Amino acid sequence: MAQIYDRVALIGLGLIASSMYWAIKRSGLAGEVVGYARTAETRATAREIGLCDRICETAAEAVQGADLVVLCVPVGAMGAVAAEISSALKPGATVTDVGSVKKAVIDAVGPHIPLGVNFIPAHPLAGTEHSGPRSGFAELFDNRWCLLVPTDGADAQATQKLRSLWEGMGANVDEMDAEHHDLVLAVTSHAPHLIAYTMVGVADDLRRVTDSEVIKYSAAGFRDFTRIAASDPTMWRDVFLNNKEATLEILGRFTEELFALQRAIRTGDGDHLHAYFTRTRAIRRGIVQAGQDTDAPDFGRAKAKG
Amino acid sequence: MAQIYDRVALIGLGLIASSMYWAIKRSGLAGEVVGYARTAETRATAREIGLCDRICETAAEAVQGADLVVLCVPVGAMGAVAAEISSALKPGATVTDVGSVKKAVIDAVGPHIPLGVNFIPAHPLAGTEHSGPRSGFAELFDNRWCLLVPTDGADAQATQKLRSLWEGMGANVDEMDAEHHDLVLAVTSHAPHLIAYTMVGVADDLRRVTDSEVIKYSAAGFRDFTRIAASDPTMWRDVFLNNKEATLEILGRFTEELFALQRAIRTGDGDHLHAYFTRTRAIRRGIVQAGQDTDAPDFGRAKAKG
Numbered sequence: 001m002a003q004i005y006d007r008v009a010l011i012g013l014g015l016i017a018s019s020m021y022w023a024i025k026r027s028g029l030a031g032e033v034v035g036y037a038r039t040a041e042t043r044a045t046a047r048e049i050g051l052c053d054r055i056c057e058t059a060a061e062a063v064q065g066a067d068l069v070v071l072c073v074p075v076g077a078m079g080a081v082a083a084e085i086s087s088a089l090k091p092g093a094t095v096t097d098v099g100s101v102k103k104a105v106i107d108a109v110g111p112h113i114p115l116g117v118n119f120i121p122a123h124p125l126a127g128t129e130h131s132g133p134r135s136g137f138a139e140l141f142d143n144r145w146c147l148l149v150p151t152d153g154a155d156a157q158a159t160q161k162l163r164s165l166w167e168g169m170g171a172n173v174d175e176m177d178a179e180h181h182d183l184v185l186a187v188t189s190h191a192p193h194l195i196a197y198t199m200v201g202v203a204d205d206l207r208r209v210t211d212s213e214v215i216k217y218s219a220a221g222f223r224d225f226t227r228i229a230a231s232d233p234t235m236w237r238d239v240f241l242n243n244k245e246a247t248l249e250i251l252g253r254f255t256e257e258l259f260a261l262q263r264a265i266r267t268g269d270g271d272h273l274h275a276y277f278t279r280t281r282a283i284r285r286g287i288v289q290a291g292q293d294t295d296a297p298d299f300g301r302a303k304a305k306g
Numbered sequence: 307m308a309q310i311y312d313r314v315a316l317i318g319l320g321l322i323a324s325s326m327y328w329a330i331k332r333s334g335l336a337g338e339v340v341g342y343a344r345t346a347e348t349r350a351t352a353r354e355i356g357l358c359d360r361i362c363e364t365a366a367e368a369v370q371g372a373d374l375v376v377l378c379v380p381v382g383a384m385g386a387v388a389a390e391i392s393s394a395l396k397p398g399a400t401v402t403d404v405g406s407v408k409k410a411v412i413d414a415v416g417p418h419i420p421l422g423v424n425f426i427p428a429h430p431l432a433g434t435e436h437s438g439p440r441s442g443f444a445e446l447f448d449n450r451w452c453l454l455v456p457t458d459g460a461d462a463q464a465t466q467k468l469r470s471l472w473e474g475m476g477a478n479v480d481e482m483d484a485e486h487h488d489l490v491l492a493v494t495s496h497a498p499h500l501i502a503y504t505m506v507g508v509a510d511d512l513r514r515v516t517d518s519e520v521i522k523y524s525a526a527g528f529r530d531f532t533r534i535a536a537s538d539p540t541m542w543r544d545v546f547l548n549n550k551e552a553t554l555e556i557l558g559r560f561t562e563e564l565f566a567l568q569r570a571i572r573t574g575d576g577d578h579l580h581a582y583f584t585r586t587r588a589i590r591r592g593i594v595q596a597g598q599d600t601d602a603p604d605f606g607r608a609k610a611k612g
Contacts, residue, residue, distance in 0.1 A: 076576075100526075125526045129590060144525055174522075184519050187509050189526030194571075195501055196527070198564045200586040202556065203493050205563075213490050215592040216480075219450055220406075220431045220495035221502070223593060224530040230590030233583035240571045240579060250508065251568055255561065257511075258504045262557055265500075265546045270382075273546060277539035280506040284435060284536030286521040287529060 004165050006031045009066035011059050011081055012073035013037040013046050014232070015127060016098045018136025020070065021051055023169035026138040030165075036062035037133070038073075045133045060088040068165070071097035071109070076238035079108030086112040094118040094158045100185060100235070102149045102178040104242035110151065118158040121149040123181065124171060125189075129230035142170035149178050186246035190239055191254060194247065196228035197236075310471050312337045315372035317365050317387055318379035319343040319352050320538070321433060322404045324442025326376065327357055329475035332444040336471075342368035343439070344379075351439045366394040374471070377403035377415070382544035385414030392418040400424040400464045406491060406541070408455045408484040410548035416457065424464040427455040429487065430477060431495075435536035448476035455484050492552035496545055497560060500553065502534035503542075 008030040010017040017035065024030050035052030036059045037043050046055050056062040063069045063085045073081050078099060089095065095113060099105045102121050113119040126144040128135065146166040150159050163173045176184070203214045203222065218226060240247055264272040314336040316323040323341065330336050341358030342365045343349050349361050362368035369375045369391045379387050384405060395401065401419060405411045408427050419425040432450040434441065452472040456465050469479045482490070509520045509528065524532060546553055570578040 125523050127526075129587075145523055147523075180514075184515050184523060185526060187512060187515050188520055188523045188528040191508075192505055192527040192531050194567060195505060195564070196530075197583055197586050198567055199498055199501060199560060200589055201582055202497075202560050202563050204585065204589055205559070206493060206556075208486075209490050209493050211589070211592065214494055214589065215596050217431050217451055217453075217490060217494045218593045218596075220433075220491060221498040221534055222494040224502075224534060225498055226586075226590040226593050228527050228530060229583070229586040231583075231587075233580050233587065236583050237576050237579040241574055241576055244571055244574075248568060248571060250512075251564070253508050253511070254505060255564070257508050258501070258557070258561070261500060261504055262554060265550055265554060268547055268550075270543050270547055273543040274539050276507055277503055277535070277537075277542055279510065280503050280532075280535040281435075281537075281539065283506055283510055283517070283520065284532040286517065287524045287532050290521050290524075 002028075003031055004029050004161055004168060005067040007066045008033045008068045008070065009062045010035045010052065011062060011069065011071050011085070012077075013042050013051060013133045014072060014235075015131050015135045015140075016124065017070065017072035018046075018051055018133050019126075019138065019140035020072070020098075020136075020169065022136055022138035023141055024165075027168050029168045030068075034062050034066065042133055049134060051133055051136070059084045063088050063090075063093075065090055067093055068162070069093060069095045071095065071099070074232075074235050074238040075099040075101055075105060075242045076234075078105050079112070082109040082112035086114060089114060089117050091116045092118075094120055094162060096120050096122045096162055098122060098124055100189065100239045101243040102181045106149075106151060106178055118155045119151055120154055120159055120162050121151070121178070122162065122166070123147045123149070123185070124166070126171075127231070129227050131232040131235070139170065141166070144171055146171040146173050147181055148173060148175045149181050150175060151178075182243050183246045183249075186243060186250045190243055190247045191250040193228055193231065193236060194240065194251065195254065196225040199225045200229040308334075309337055310335050310467055310474060311373040313372045314339045314374045314376065315368045316341045316358065317368060317375065317377050317391070318383075319348050319357060319439045320378060320541075321437050321441045321446075322430065323376065323378035324352075324357055324439050325432075325444065325446035326378070326404075326442075326475065328442055328444035329447055330471075333474050335474045336374075340368050340372065348439055355440060357439055357442070365390045369394050369396075369399075371396055373399055374468070375399060375401045377401065377405070380538075380541050380544040381405040381407055381411055381548045382540075384411050385418070388415040388418035392420060395420060395423050397422045398424075400426055400468060402426050402428045402468055404428060404430055406495065406545045407549040408487045412455075412457060412484055424461045425457055426460050426465055426468050427457065427484070428468065428472070429453045429455070429491070430472070432477070433537070435533050437538040437541070445476065447472070450477055452477040452479050453487055454479060454481045455487050456481065457484075488549050489552045489555075492549060492556045496549055496553045497556040499534055499537065499542060500546065500557065501560065502531040505531045506535040 124146040340360045430452040
């Protein structure tokens with residue numbers, strides 16, 4: 001694949017940034033990739049494992065001369081980082097991010113983008129429960145979606161280049177506006193994460209059921225919740241605090257429905273339960289058909305055998 | 307492996323029974339395996355795919371001369387099936403089941419077990435979102451737990467034989483009493499399933515987010531919920547109606563905790579959220595260490611690529 005940017009700067013070196021580095025290298029999408037992380041420890045790890053062509057000691061140094069700057073820090077840190085790099089940005093450069101919420105990031109970062117620099121927020125819908133510079137891998141974005149959320153007046157050519165980069169890293173790209181993005185993600189990601197965190201917390205609290213029982217017998221359904229609930233705590237704290245409105249709206253609807261189902265259980269209304277469960281089955285089929293999950297009977301877990 | 311039973315009868319031919327058949331054949335654990343299913347359609351499918359050595363037209367016929375009878379029907383149908391086979395059971399035979407709740411099954415089946423027949427309830431913690439006679443596979447129970455719930459005065463030798471069968475099919479076996487089983491499963495399985503069903507239902511209801519968006523962007527967390535929420539509607543209706551008390555208790559605790567986290571989001575209490583999410587991460591590590599899931603970064607889903 002052809003090179004898209006001469007120099008890319010990755011600010012923050014966690015799961016997403018490290019996966020971007022390996023995906024960029026896999027297809028030769030950039031001439032040079034420089035990186036920066038806030039802690040000396042992460043910078044040392046990056047140097048040790050060969051993550052990035054060059055690791056800089058400050059964010060401002062990293063963005064100097066970069067054609068594309070990718071903010072890969074938790075949503076709550078985006079504004080401060082943008083302020084730090086603002087005056088060092090190259091005229092004509094593009095700034096993007098990978099945050100899981102978009103309205104709050106635009107509000108926090110937008111004011112620090114100088115005239116002549118493009119700001120094109122983005123959100124790759126990919127992840128694992130692992131975090132940190134060692135957790136990345138080139139295939140993370142393959143066949144996953146990346147949502148671009150161009151702000152008003154965003155340069156069409158700059159948007160097209162960023163789209164090409166994400167496609168080059170294996171992703172499918174869609175565009176939507178920030179408000180709709182935040183609602184869609186509240187449904188498909190933010191509310192499910194909070195619910196999974198809650199359920200795992202409940203299990204952990206229950207004195208009459210021991211931790212070892214919860215762990216041993218997790219394959220019965222709970223296991224999938226624990227995977228979600230193992231995601232990075234800082235990242236997720238920031239997501240909820242910065243997509244408050246949409247998340248609380250969805251959780252409100254969730255609680256309503258849960259109460260209705262609890263009532264059906266209490267009153268023994270089997271027809272209500274059966275009809276509800278039949279309806280939810282159809283959505284699953286759609287996801288498998290859309291290629292966003294495997295239909296393998298063991299979910300590819302046979303390899304986990306002890 | 308040595309043959310454990312001369313003749314096994316599988317009553318009900320869904321995911322669990324069909325997987326048992328293939329697992330028994332894989333290791334030669336029984337001389338003959340006969341099967342029965344309520345509908346002519348399922349019996350025809352079983353004959354077509356070679357499921358069971360012999361398919362009978364009635365449950366009573368299937369259990370005749372069987373050393374082990376396995377009730378593999380939904381929990382709500384266990385009592386009626388037990389009544390149907392009661393007088394045809396061979397003296398000295400063992401009756402077991404694979405139901406997801408145990409107290410209600412013991413109450414429903416127990417009265418139909420004649421003197422001289424052993425009743426040893428069981429529950430294999432294994433499954434997929436698929437159901438029906440075509441969905442079984444020999445590896446389903448490999449490295450999964452099967453819980454035996456022997457009733458008072460159960461014959462030790464009969465319990466040991468049933469344990470050997472499950473171990474021969476690849477499972478690890480534990481014993482516990484019925485009440486504790488139902489509480490543990492409410493935590494690790496029943497409550498998580500109801501929660502997943504609810505969340506998928508909410509997503510499906512939301513008019514401002516289209517179905518195709520929910521499906522396309524499911525990889526962000528929602529996907530794992532849809533897998534759980536695609537499980538067999540009849541089986542799960544019966545589980546909730548028959549483990550009402552424990553499930554409602556856990557759901558009550560869940561709602562309490564969810565409200566506390568919602569409040570933390572609303573008031574911007576990031577410390578509370580961060581501490582909670584850090585705690586839930588530890589449980590996940592325990593599950594991976596216990597060999598009940600894979601730690602592979604893509605959860606074995608790379609093969610799902612379109």
